[in-house]
Amino acid sequence: MAFSALMAIQVTHSWCWAAAFWYWNKFAVRVLYRILTDAMYKAQRFSTDWHVNSFAGATVRKITRGMWSFDMFEDTIFMGFFPSAIIGIGMVVMLIIQVPIVGWFALPVVVTFVAVSIFLAVKIARPKFQKSAEQDTLVGATLADIMTAISTVKSFAGERREDAHFGGVAGEWRKRAEDAWLTMVVIDFLRTHIRIALMTGMLLLVIWLWYKGEATPGDVTLSITAFFIIGGYLRDIGRQTTELMKAASEISDVVGFWMREDDILDAPDAVPLKIAMGQKGAAITFDQVGFRYKQGDRPIYQSLSVDIKAGEKVALVGASGSGKSTFVKLIQRLYDIQSGEIRIDGLNIATVTQESLRQAIALVPQDPVLFHRSLAENIAYGKPDTTIDQVRGAAREAYAAEFIEGLSLGYQTLVGERGVKLSGGERQRVAIARALLADCPILILDEATSSLDSVSEYYIQKALERLMEGRTTITIAHRLATIQKADRILVFDRGAIVEQGTHTELLANPDSIYRRLYDIQALDLVH
Amino acid sequence: MIDTTYIPKATRGDIKRFAFHYWSGDGMWRGVVAFALLGISVGVDIFILYFPAGWWIESVNLTHRPMAVCMLS
Ligand SMILES: Nc1ncnc2c1ncn2[C@@H]1O[C@H](COP(=O)(O)OP(=O)(O)O)[C@@H](O)[C@H]1O
Numbered sequence: 146m147a148f149s150a151l152m153a154i155q156v157t158h159s160w161c162w163a164a165a166f167w168y169w170n171k172f173a174v175r176v177l178y179r180i181l182t183d184a185m186y187k188a189q190r191f192s193t194d195w196h197v198n199s200f201a202g203a204t205v206r207k208i209t210r211g212m213w214s215f216d217m218f219e220d221t222i223f224m225g226f227f228p229s230a231i232i233g234i235g236m237v238v239m240l241i242i243q244v245p246i247v248g249w250f251a252l253p254v255v256v257t258f259v260a261v262s263i264f265l266a267v268k269i270a271r272p273k274f275q276k277s278a279e280q281d282t283l284v285g286a287t288l289a290d291i292m293t294a295i296s297t298v299k300s301f302a303g304e305r306r307e308d309a310h311f312g313g314v315a316g317e318w319r320k321r322a323e324d325a326w327l328t329m330v331v332i333d334f335l336r337t338h339i340r341i342a343l344m345t346g347m348l349l350l351v352i353w354l355w356y357k358g359e360a361t362p363g364d365v366t367l368s369i370t371a372f373f374i375i376g377g378y379l380r381d382i383g384r385q386t387t388e389l390m391k392a393a394s395e396i397s398d399v400v401g402f403w404m405r406e407d408d409i410l411d412a413p414d415a416v417p418l419k420i421a422m423g424q425k426g427a428a429i430t431f432d433q434v435g436f437r438y439k440q441g442d443r444p445i446y447q448s449l450s451v452d453i454k455a456g457e458k459v460a461l462v463g464a465s466g467s468g469k470s471t472f473v474k475l476i477q478r479l480y481d482i483q484s485g486e487i488r489i490d491g492l493n494i495a496t497v498t499q500e501s502l503r504q505a506i507a508l509v510p511q512d513p514v515l516f517h518r519s520l521a522e523n524i525a526y527g528k529p530d531t532t533i534d535q536v537r538g539a540a541r542e543a544y545a546a547e548f549i550e551g552l553s554l555g556y557q558t559l560v561g562e563r564g565v566k567l568s569g570g571e572r573q574r575v576a577i578a579r580a581l582l583a584d585c586p587i588l589i590l591d592e593a594t595s596s597l598d599s600v601s602e603y604y605i606q607k608a609l610e611r612l613m614e615g616r617t618t619i620t621i622a623h624r625l626a627t628i629q630k631a632d633r634i635l636v637f638d639r640g641a642i643v644e645q646g647t648h649t650e651l652l653a654n655p656d657s658i659y660r661r662l663y664d665i666q667a668l669d670l671v672h
Numbered sequence: 673m674i675d676t677t678y679i680p681k682a683t684r685g686d687i688k689r690f691a692f693h694y695w696s697g698d699g700m701w702r703g704v705v706a707f708a709l710l711g712i713s714v715g716v717d718i719f720i721l722y723f724p725a726g727w728w729i730e731s732v733n734l735t736h737r738p739m740a741v742c743m744l745s
Pocket of ligand 1: 439464466
């Protein structure tokens with residue numbers, strides 16, 4: 146009878162156990178999925194400034210490590226702590242009922258042990274694991290940094306230097322990890338001894354009771370069994386506390402992501418940007434703009450004012466570091482300005498939604514970065530719901546169709562990470578096609594400072610002319626052809642627009658800064 | 673001025689808030705069910721298996737006791 150009851154209990158037990166894990170795993174995977182997608186959501190929306198100042202590799206590592214640590218965190222609580230606690234408490238309660246003296250002795254023993262374990266884990270293990278996690282982030286970041294710049298490393302035969310650099314970072318991690326892990330061993334060692342001492346004490350107590358005749362052999366057997374069970378779970382609890390602290394110190398980065406507010410926020414009453422109808426492009430106004438980078442030591446602009454008419458083609462020139470790129474970054478509101486206003490068609494860009502603002506602006510960067518996706522997807526990026534015919538049309542207009550159709554997979558060709566499989570000129574034309582499809586009223590061009598072969602150059606010029614039609618265009622100009630055709634040139638010098646006019650007008654003045662920059666070839670012009 | 677690269681340092685309270693944020697929500701019942709089931713199965717272990725064990729062992733003839741203890745563990 147007792148035997149079949151035992152078997153029935155065993156079976157029930159295993160059913161419950163299996164079902165518990167079934168649901169738990171479903172629950173846990175879902176939680177991890179949410180953490181992962183939320184962290185990505187957050188990280189993508191952090192400001193450009195944040196991304197400029199954070200290693201991409203570190204961000205990747207923080208997110209993935211945080212996710213797995215959270216898994217460990219909840220597993221420890223669910224599969225470790227929770228059952229251990231029930232059993233620990235249950236056994237003690239049982240002892241108190243059955244063999245009160247032993248039970249009342251066991252209670253403080255268990256409590257002391259748990260308290261000591263938690264104390265050791267929180268005060269000693271946790272800070273060490275935190276340090277090791279920080280260094281682990283740096284290891285990931287350094288690795289990513291080297292891999293991203295691998296072409297530079299190779300061209301300067303810098304492998305040994307990078308080995309040494311990375312070796313230093315990894316060595317520090319080794320030191321810290323060793324410290325943390327060895328601490329764990331020592332803590333475990335200490336805990337084991339405490340546990341053995343406590344258990345021995347309890348055992349001696351029971352034997353003594355039995356000897357005095359105050360405990361029956363049944364009590365003794367029960368107590369001994371209970372001791373072994375309690376002892377086993379105490380050992381587990383000890384380990385779990387350390388694990389928990391390790392996990393907690395590793396998830397703190399992701400928790401930080403979760404807590405952090407974005408620094409460029411839409412105003413609560415932000416409206417979508419409205420571009421006036423019946424005109425080409427959009428008007429842009431800088432009204433006494435004052436700006437400095439948070440990391441910069443001095444303001445870039447004190448009070449910058451300029452009016453750009455709808456459809457105007459403006460070229461920005463000036464020595465390197467004079468504030469041209471900052472100008473276009475501010476139009477996109479990648480940074481918030483400290484004073485003044487930037488308006489597009491009369492609307493302050495700080496009062497419109499960032500999404501609508503960025504959708505109004507197409508950007509063709511110097512060195513376009515392509516996704517590791519097909520060419521068609523890359524071109525359609527600016528306007529996702531396009532048909533393949535529209536993609537082809539845009540490619541044709543950008544003079545990109547020819548080389549794309551020459552590829553064996555055509556528009557389905559995957560372009561490598563950062564588009565390395567295409568030449569610079571080809572990537573530019575893909576970017577132009579992308580901008581053509583996006584069809585934005587404002588176009589920002591950052592011209593490359595290096596010249597391409599004359600055939601590519603010719604096609605890119607043609608493609609750009611096509612792209613500039615009917616849009617307000619702001620070009621950070623390095624092509625003589627571009628500045629000659631510009632409606633207006635803005636000459637930047639140390640964060641101020643010092644001169645403006647057409648190429649001929651500016652050159653005509655022998656005392657102009659433009660003339661001087663032009664003569665000493667400070668404009669990095671490509672002829 | 674706010675440092676834009678700043679990621680707030682998470683305290684233990686923040687980690688707790690974070691955990692509860694992700695544990696709650698529409699999939700929460702699964703976690704609760706899992707906890708309940710695990711609780712039951714562990715409870716079965718002690719309160720049914722070990723709890724009466726003391727009495728049971730008491731009632732078993734002395735010579736059979738070692739066997740009973742073995743079965744229990
Ligand atoms: N993210 C940044 N943080 C701090 N300073 C920056 C940042 N970006 C650019 N600067 C500084 O701002 C100044 C103007 O830069 P920029 O607008 O890029 O010049 P240009 O495009 O004319 O070469 C430079 O001195 C540069 O060092």
